[in-house]
Amino acid sequence: WFVDVDKSARQWKGKKQSLKQISLDVVKSGDIDIIPDRFKKNYFHWMENLHDWCISRQIWFGHRIPVWYCKTIDKKQLTFNQCDPIISIEKPKQCPQCSGKSFEQESDTLDTWFSSALWTFSTLLDKPKKNDTLDSWIKRNKKKGTDLDLFHPTSVLETAYEILFFWVARMILMTTYVMGEVPFKTVYLHGLVRDKLGRKMSKSLDNGIDPLDMIEKYGTDAVRLSLVIGTTPGNDMRMYEEKIAGYRNFVNKIWNIARFILMTDSSDRRSATPIKGRRPSDSDAPTLADQWIQSRLQTLIQEVNEHYNKYEFSLAGEKIYDFLWHELADWYVEISKTQSHTLAPEILLDAIKLLHPFTPFITEEIYQQLKSSKLIDAKDEFLASSKWPEEKRSTKRSPTPIKGRRPSPPSVEKIKSDFKALQSLITTIRDMRAKYNLPYSEKLDAAIATKKHKDMFQEQELVVEALTKVRIQVLPTKPVEKENFIKAHSAEFDVYIKINAKQIEKQGQQIEKEKQNLEQYIASLEKKLSNKNFTQNAPKEIVAQEQKKLEDAQSKLKKI
Template sequence: MAKQDIPKAYEAKEYEDAIYTAWEKSGFFNPDNLPGERTESFSIVLPPPNVTGTLHMGHAVMLAIEDIMTRFNRMRWRKALWVPGTDHAAIATQTKVEKLLMAQGMKDPRQELGREEFLKRVEAFASESHDTIVNQAKKMGASLDWSREAYTLDEARNRAVNTVFKMMYDDGLIYRGDRLVNWCPRCKSTLADDEVEYREHKSKFYYFKYGPVVIGTARPETKFLDKIIIVHPQDDRYKDLVGKEFEVEWIEGPVMAKMVADEAADREMGSGAMTITPAHSFVDFDLAKKYGFDVVQIIGEDGKFTAAAGSFAGKNAHEAREEIVEKLTTKGLVDHIDEEYVHNLSVCYRCGEAVEPLPKRQWFIDVNKAFAFKGAELANMKKGDMVTLKQLMQTVVREGQIEIIPDRFNKTYFHWIDNLRDWNISRQIWFGHRVPVWYRGEEITVGTLPEGDGWEQDPDTLDTWFSSGLWTFSTLGWPDQIDDLKTFHPTTVLETGYDILFFWVARMILMTTYTLGQIPFEKVYLHGLVRDEQGRKMSKSLGNIIDPLDMIAEYGADATRLSLTIGSTPGNDSKLSEAKVAGYRNFTNKLWNISRFVFMQVEEIHHVAESEIVPKTLADHWILSHFCRLQVDVTNHLEAYEFSQAGEKLRDFTWGKFADWYLEVAKVQKDESTDSILLFILERLLAYWHPFMPFVTEELWKQIDPETMLIVHEWPVVSQSFYHSESERWFEKVQGVIVAIRNIRSEYGLTLKQKVDVVLVGAIPDDLSKLVELFAGVRKLTKANKKPVGEFASVIVRDIEVLVSLEGIIDQEAERAKLSVQYEETVAYIKRLEGKLANEAFTSKAPEQVVADMRQNLEEAQKKAQTLTQQLTSG
């Protein structure tokens, strides 16, 4: 389009979809299609969103940050790969579909539909949800390589899952055992330890007479078969009873009880004695294993009593609690009841139901068993060394092979691993990777379906984190083909929310170090939660959810991205409001208008090489000096994953320097050389902004070079020869003078039309007098060596005395008061500088330029103080 056709305002929704389509068509999201020789690679996997619904602000912030990383590295001439995918999220998706089916009138969808038909419904839901998610990611501008898209439950990932399962099984790391599991009676499935949440809960706490002791419990319904009393070995109260058996009266009649001494007992708690319930308490289960006590299940998977509960068999355990207490009351066995007992109740993180620990035959991964290390790429480890999974997970972070940003999360990571128990990987749900184990009578086959008839596959499925734990390498073709794996693995960085450090990040480290003997990623960048402007979590019940799609429709994707990245730092929660997004829409418009101005201003739009730049004026030197500084800062910040700092510096330069000052200067010094500088800076500025605001920059790029796309432009480097500290200093002085005159004008309530006469006492270059005249509403500017006679409002800017003639309207008393405030401030400033310069520890370490600048500042301040003294004494 001809340059005069550029619209005055940028309407994001008129451009964004077309630009995204053009990027997709270009093929540049796929690193195999990128132009030029690229030796280094950059790779990152998208944390796969669950196919349970739509994207929220948490996803939007993740997409924004990862897209910045990917676009920056693509422009840095690396083979940049960002792998997309979605997660089947087994239990979450199945639960969601079950709820939907029940809302439509089914009572028990699994029973009514059967495995095959039920799974079809879940898959249909998952597929629809997938399409929505992909569409939303595109709206955000995410430059994901869709040709490599993966799904945690597709065939390729299934081969990876089955292969790893078999490897671990053969190494003796996967075993089947009867263990206590966290059971959710509503989801009818086991939960991993970290899928259990704790909720403060008030209930009754009961004290019962149990033979010679009093025992306390919140759950009398589990106590039917209690017959072991544990006391502390040093508890003198019971030393005569330890090791003895005796009869006690109990719920279903007399039982033979035995007293055992173990340090697990707490002497300070109640009577210091407790009975144990191995089948329904993790602590008691461990004790039972230690001493070989029976483990008998009293509550079943349906939450009802088993036959072991005698006359209560078949009743709902929770509901029968009061009935049991009544029975014990009748027998005179209730000692007392604490009505105000507050404790942490374990609940299912999916549905909130109280978790029931119960014994179950499950598949586990042993995290403490030694096996022969397979790889050769981990610090302090050789192929064949005997290691445990726990050790692998600890070593790679401790040795710095994986760096967690921010590093305060290292502590939480190690703490979690120290407390890690064997990982229960089987789930009693249908949606997921089915456990790759087949049985025929006593025979068992692992990995692939064996030949011959009569084999029956294990009915359970695998924990969803088993497959997402393989994500960095299963998405790169392992185990089928490994070209991508060679180029892109280990991946460069993993970017995700700190809330899934354990759920996901730690399991990826476990799975990858085990399978490949490699780290999955070099860095982990953890972003925080996006909260509302008052700092509250966004939730349906609070009605404070901001939908990223609404923001994109209203303000554009670029504005939405900026509002999520500028001002947010790793590991910390951030606040978002619609006003913030609107503010960044204004900034997007500002960039559009800056570009539009440049395009209109210059004779001809074209690429400008660095060699064509000839700075002539102080303003030229000043802007170029700041621009080369900006390039270094922005590049360094982005390489260091400091996105907010990079964005802030870009914004300050673009608005505060380029637009507010240099474009104004350009209006005055209109010539070929200025045109070149405008174009030189704008072209590169658009490139630096591209990772943050890809749409508007790509659209503007069409004006500069309709033949190429900004997405594959090489990251510009600006010569450090433009660095010019003297000009920076001078120009800042002139800015100071202009600001000072403007302030005086506004203090005296002058309108734009009321021009003033100004006298500058001090040295100021000729070509900048003009700027002062233009920008400060000055009628006549005179330079003088000393203050002339007359009435002036005055301010001192560094070593320049600014005198604004206000004959007739100034208040002498007020002026003097202002002058003495200035004088006091200047004296304090001189003292600070003198103190610093006298400090040898400082002057010997600080860069020469800094010290030199400081000396000059001191000299100027001393002059200023002198002038002020004169003014104050002369009146």
């Protein structure tokens, strides 16, 4: 049994066309989009060279072809009557040609892909009535409010690229013929899941990963993240246990952020949301950190929505990951410890809404705990049914303040610029502590020389002290060097950390020890490289590696 793909079969866009022509038109005209775009070329190659489709198979399992043959015997000729085959789901009661009542059904089954191609609409149809034609059956099921009316065509089909022709193309053939419309608007193709070395998972290699084992060990959310982040449409991905374990750490980080916010804000701090009818006090006024985290959240919402709309799920996940870990946890939560209020619960709520499609379990649990602690104003029973975060981007720039009136809030650009400078200052001081081995148990003093950020740094002195254990004094120029300082220079400020004689002595001892260790290391490398047995017999790449080690060590010694 064959399907003729070149025969004019259905009216399409005002013209009777073949199944092949319709299937090509729906993608060329943009009625169906294929992601990634490069697979359209594969699709067109297959469909332009499409031959008649053999839909019958000699296998045991499948939909048996609904064709019946009359087996009534012609008593005069002593042969079966030559009646035309009867197409019927049910066994016919009698032959319309010879009135015989003996029938045999076709033994072949339908091709698997023929049966699969029915999926988009067949699940939404009722049982056909006795006198239904194809058109009347579809028309009855397409009435307003029916499943077929509500859910067909499908918005997105997600499947693997290797069955683009076998399944996707067959669904387009079948649905456009039966329904007179496309089966879906967008086809999103994923790649194969491979092992750590890029090999296809197989029983013979015994390199498969059982997702149920990974879920038991690391949790469902971690497995979901490892399958989405770092994956691009149409490309194969590598899946291995260490990757899943890494995302388990991220899930734990989210949980720890939420726990800290719940413990800190449940009793001992006021909400940052002003009470209706009360003028905010200075301690309630939004700080630079508050304004920065709000601006970053708005940017995140905009970028994540754009990525979701473009089906760039990996990029969306990476940006939410970076925001939660490196901005909310590493910076805002730490700074908010110095404030009498915090926006952390509200910021976390919107962030977990964005993350919910990736990690539904941990985000739902956090939502329920935030809600029960009354740290957020949430009436939805579940996070999944709550409103998606909306971007509230302000396009206003800060005007010149009028005398006697409260100054307008700074522009987003100014907030980002100021906070970036604050981050740079804190990071510089931390790096200096690490470089000179200055323990955090010792509180230090420092002078910051800057003209550009003088006022802002003065306002943030307590924040800098809390995050670096260094008390700062902000000056327009460098301090008079009557005391001992260690220095660091940047384009926008200079840092001078005051150290005492004991610390200087300790630094000298440490530097001398490091110098001796380097000299010994260099001597051993020089001896090794002067040995002709080594340089002549060892592989060239090994000799080159040793030479590079020597050059690096000599460079480091020179700096000391």
